[in-house]
Amino acid sequence: MKIKYLLSFFALVFTTLSLVQAQDKEVLFTIDTEPVYASEFLRVYNKNLDLVKDESQKDVDGYLKLFINYKLKLQEAKRLKLDEKPKYIREFENYKRQLTKNYLSDNEVTDALVVETYNRLQTEINASHVLVRIDESASPKDTLAAYNEIIKLRDRVIAEGYKKVQSDVHNGKTIFAEDLGYFSAFGMVYPFETAAYNTKVGEVSQPFRTRFGYHVVTVFNKRKSRGELIVAHILVKTKKVGDTVSETKINEIYKRLQQGEAFEALAKQLSEDQGTASKGGKLKPFKGGELSSTEFEEEAYKLKNTKEISKPFKTQFGWHIIKLLDSKAIASFEEMKPKLESRIKRDSRSKVINDSRVKALKEKYIIEENKEVLSYFKTIVTEDYFNNRCTLPANFDGDKTAFKIQDKIISYNDFGQFLIKNQRNYNNKASTISIIVDINYNNLLEKELLAYQENNLINANSDYAQIVEEYRDGLLLFDLMESEIWNVAKSDSVALEKYFNAYQNKYYFPERVDAIVASSANKNIVKKIRKLLDKGLDVEAIKNLVNTNGQVNVSFTANQMDKTHQALPSNFKFKKGVSKVFNHNDAYVVIQVKEILPQTQKTFLEAKGNVTSDYQVFKEENWLKELSTIFAVKVNQDVLAKVKKTIQN
Numbered sequence: 001m002k003i004k005y006l007l008s009f010f011a012l013v014f015t016t017l018s019l020v021q022a023q024d025k026e027v028l029f030t031i032d033t034e035p036v037y038a039s040e041f042l043r044v045y046n047k048n049l050d051l052v053k054d055e056s057q058k059d060v061d062g063y064l065k066l067f068i069n070y071k072l073k074l075q076e077a078k079r080l081k082l083d084e085k086p087k088y089i090r091e092f093e094n095y096k097r098q099l100t101k102n103y104l105s106d107n108e109v110t111d112a113l114v115v116e117t118y119n120r121l122q123t124e125i126n127a128s129h130v131l132v133r134i135d136e137s138a139s140p141k142d143t144l145a146a147y148n149e150i151i152k153l154r155d156r157v158i159a160e161g162y163k164k165v166q167s168d169v170h171n172g173k174t175i176f177a178e179d180l181g182y183f184s185a186f187g188m189v190y191p192f193e194t195a196a197y198n199t200k201v202g203e204v205s206q207p208f209r210t211r212f213g214y215h216v217v218t219v220f221n222k223r224k225s226r227g228e229l230i231v232a233h234i235l236v237k238t239k240k241v242g243d244t245v246s247e248t249k250i251n252e253i254y255k256r257l258q259q260g261e262a263f264e265a266l267a268k269q270l271s272e273d274q275g276t277a278s279k280g281g282k283l284k285p286f287k288g289g290e291l292s293s294t295e296f297e298e299e300a301y302k303l304k305n306t307k308e309i310s311k312p313f314k315t316q317f318g319w320h321i322i323k324l325l326d327s328k329a330i331a332s333f334e335e336m337k338p339k340l341e342s343r344i345k346r347d348s349r350s351k352v353i354n355d356s357r358v359k360a361l362k363e364k365y366i367i368e369e370n371k372e373v374l375s376y377f378k379t380i381v382t383e384d385y386f387n388n389r390c391t392l393p394a395n396f397d398g399d400k401t402a403f404k405i406q407d408k409i410i411s412y413n414d415f416g417q418f419l420i421k422n423q424r425n426y427n428n429k430a431s432t433i434s435i436i437v438d439i440n441y442n443n444l445l446e447k448e449l450l451a452y453q454e455n456n457l458i459n460a461n462s463d464y465a466q467i468v469e470e471y472r473d474g475l476l477l478f479d480l481m482e483s484e485i486w487n488v489a490k491s492d493s494v495a496l497e498k499y500f501n502a503y504q505n506k507y508y509f510p511e512r513v514d515a516i517v518a519s520s521a522n523k524n525i526v527k528k529i530r531k532l533l534d535k536g537l538d539v540e541a542i543k544n545l546v547n548t549n550g551q552v553n554v555s556f557t558a559n560q561m562d563k564t565h566q567a568l569p570s571n572f573k574f575k576k577g578v579s580k581v582f583n584h585n586d587a588y589v590v591i592q593v594k595e596i597l598p599q600t601q602k603t604f605l606e607a608k609g610n611v612t613s614d615y616q617v618f619k620e621e622n623w624l625k626e627l628s629t630i631f632a633v634k635v636n637q638d639v640l641a642k643v644k645k646t647i648q649n
Contacts, residue, residue, distance in 0.1 A: 028643065029068065029635040031075050038643050041067055043466070045647070060644050064635070072627045074473055077480040079630075088479055095471055100454055103464050105345070109356040113349050114340045118333050120185040124288045125196050126221040127183070128162050130154070130169070131176040134213040137431040137439055149175075150207045150214040157204050162218050182297075183289035184225060190348040192217065226288050230326040231300050232281035234266060235273040237318035250312040250319035257309055263323045272318070282325065296320065361449045368404040373415065377437045385423050385433065392416045403445060405452045410444070418444045484623065489616040499615045500604050506614070507607035510562045513574050514595040517557045517567040518542070519587050525553050526581050526588040533578045533592045560597065 028038040045063055082088060130153050134146035153175075156165045166177035185193060191210045196217050199205040205217045236250045253266055264280030271277040291297050293315045303310060303324035310322040330336075344350065384390040392398075398413025419440050426436055458465045489496070500507065516539060518529045525546060532542050539556050546554050557567045563574075569584040572591060579591040604611070 026639045026642070027636055028639050029633060031068075031071055031631045031633055034071075034075065036067075036071055038639050042643060042646060060640075060647060064640070068633055068635075069624050070477070072624065072631055072633070073477055073480055075631050076484075076627055077476045080480070082479050082483070083476055085479070088475065092472055092475055095475075096468060099464070099467060099471075100457060101345075103457060103461055104357065104450075104454060106353050106356045106360065109353050110341060110344065113344050113352060114337055115333075117185045117340050117344060117349070118336060120193070120197055121287075121330055121336075122225050123197075124182045124184045124223050124225055125219060126181060126223075127196050127199075127217050127219045128166070128177070128179045129192070129215050129217045130157065130162075130165065131178075131212060132214045133174050133176070135431065136211055137426060137435055139432045139435065146214050147207065150216060154204055154207060154216040157216065157218060181289060181294045182221075182223070184287060186343065186347060187289045190352070225330055226301050227327055227329045228285050228287050229300050229324065229328075230285045231283055231303075232263060232267060232279075232323045232325055233273065233276070233283060233296075234263070234271040234281055234321045235318055236270075236320075237272045238314075246319050247312075247314075250321065254312050254321055257321065263309065263321075281323070285328075293317065296322075300324070358446050358449055361453055365406050365449065365452065367445075367449075368401075370400065370402055373400075373402045373412065374437060374441060376412075377415065377419065377441075378434050381419065381433050381437060383433070385419075385436065386427055386431075388424050388427065390420065390423055392420065402441075403448075405448055408448070408452055410448055415441065415444055481620075485616055485620050489612055489619055496608070496611055496615055497604055499618065500607060500611045503614070504601065504607075507602040507610060509597070509600045509602060509606075511574065511599050512560045512562045512597040513591075513593045514560050514597060515558070515568075516592045516594070517561075517589055518554055518592075519557070519567070519584075519589045520554045521587050522553060523581065523588045526590050529554060530578055530581060530590045533590065 026038045027035040028041050029036050041064070044067065045060070077083065130150070132146045132150045132153070134143060138146070153165060153169065162177070166179075169175045170177040180188075183193075183196075187193065188196065189210050189212075191208055192215060195205045195208045195215070196219060199217060199219045201219050201222055203219060205215075205219075207214050207216055209215075234250070234253055236246045236253070238246045249270075253270055256266060257263060267281030268277055271281050273281070276283060286297075288297060288301070295313065295315045299310050299313050299320070300322050303322065306324055306326060308324050310320075312319050312321050314320075345353070380393055380396070382390055396412070396416065398411055398416060400412040402410045402412050402415045404410070419437070422440055422443075453460075458468060516533075518526060518533070520526050520529070529542055529546060532545065537545075539558065543554065543556075559565070559567075561568055563570075563572075566585075567589070568591065569582040569589065572579065572582065574593065574596050576593050576596060579593070582589050582591075
């Protein structure tokens with residue numbers, strides 16, 4: 001029995017799969033000569049099925065009618081050339097560019113970087129470094145000299161100590177020896193950060209290279225992150241060396257704070273930090289190592305309780321008093337993940353993601369490279385390149401192929417123009433023409449690989465292609481409806497009034513009451529109010545009698561109300577006078593009806609909002625009838641039957 005059931009099940013599955021695969025290329029209907037495939041209809045139908053509340057639209061024939069109308073509108077938009085308008089093209093390309101970024105990232109590498117960054121944020125590092133400056137495009141000779149120099153300096157730091165080396169070699173031009181204080185993830189460029197986190201406390205790292213040159217880093221301490229602070233401060237700037245006036249002024253402010261004056265008010269009046277004074281001295285949130293003043297950070301982290309105020313202290317900017325507004329521990333990984341992903345894509349870490357993507361593309365695509373291209377360009381690029389005056393020779397053969405990615409050819413001319421365009425970035429004569437040509441060639445190859453992937457994404461990724469198509473059509477449809485229906489319906493006052501006059505019996509005020517509704521959680525209070533209303537007391541007099549000892553025991557709603565008004569119970573019958581007590585919305589209410597207002601006809605102005613909405617529907621229905629006469633729609637009934645069978649299965 002079980003085997004028989006399974007055989008039946010598999011037969012159904014294979015039949016359904018066969019139907020679906022066949023419908024990938026089967027035309028469900030045409031609009032003029034434009035085919036619409038069954039696979040597209042099925043995808044849209046299934047995607048929107050749970051969103052459709054109108055049962056008639058879940059019927060395949062009913063939904064097909066809606067889908068045909070949708071395609072008719074798109075055909076009309078193209079006939080009107082709305083898809084060629086600059087505004088449409090610009091908006092569509094902006095969206096496409098943003099969407100593309102989500103599909104081109106290396107998610108595995110990004111996820112690994114997010115985890116690594118979050119873990120690093122738990123720890124702050126106190127370090128110093130020695131840097132030998134060297135340009136990224138420097139010659140091999142200069143690069144080797146810089147590397148040998150950093151090796152010697154590392155040996156000296158280990159043997160003599162960092163402070164001695166700092167005092168001997170730091171010149172702020174070619175060699176830097178700097179105390180960095182505490183920092184965490186994002187505090188330094190990524191290669192530097194990685195070297196620091198991989199170096200043990202008390203040790204000196206091996207030499208490593210960043211875009212600035214060769215470094216070694218000395219790690220003095222590692223501590224648990226102290227979290228994020230939000231503080232306000234009052235600043236009194238020091239005017240000159242030995243200035244005592246600023247110290248006197250900050251002490252006066254501190255005394256006023258101790259006497260109970262508001263910190264925010266004094267900051268607005270007296271703080272000399274123009275960027276924060278108007279905000280009561282409030283600074284942006286910060287973590288350890290993010291501020292340029294170590295003294296300020298240390299004083300801020302000494303404050304443990306919200307609203308606690310520091311004593312006056314001095315930094316390189318002047319005298320400060322700090323107030324702690326809030327402190328937060330490092331948030332959970334789940335909370336921080338979206339922000340970290342976004343920041344990583346803007347940080348120097350993004351190069352890791354980019355390099356991984358390029359490596360994968362080199363393995364994915366067939367790349368044919370001309371072995372002669374580099375040697376040729378190294379002979380025609382002159383020393384004028386360093387002065388931004390280099391040009392391509394008159395006999396330059398730009399039609400040759402430099403390299404080819406799949407079917408896309410990058411010519412000598414493409415590479416030549418790329419070189420000429422970038423020469424302004426290379427005014428360092430320490431480099432060589434050979435190195436510059438190699439760097440530019442690799443940069444162009446990388447750029448073209450990424451561009452090729454992006455331009456072919458719509459063919460390589462069906463999910464991306466569908467989202468792009470849906471947005472393109474949706475944007476086009478919006479522009480069409482705005483120009484042909486919505487704006488016309490709003491602006492054509494003559495047509496609106498004509499429509500109102502033809503259908504004015506639809507627009508009326510329902511029967512209403514002019515009433516007062518008293519509401520309270522206490523039934524006895526509502527009973528008391530009922531008696532007071534019967535005696536003719538007004539609302540203010542009743543409030544004075546019921547809302548006593550600072551308590552609010554009753555609320556009143558006075559208005560013209562129809563039966564659907566939220567203040568009225570559903571079983572309330574319109575009748576002049578004071579009603580019985582109702583249990584309504586988890587409270588008790590009593591209603592005093594002053595007058596019953598009969599159903600009345602609305603004027604055009606009173607009904608204009610509803611008339612405009614109804615007229616838009618009316619106009620759209622007639623417009624669609626016109627479109628069906630402009631474009632010929634033919635439904636393939638055999639394919640429709642297959643579609644219905646697929647949906648049924």
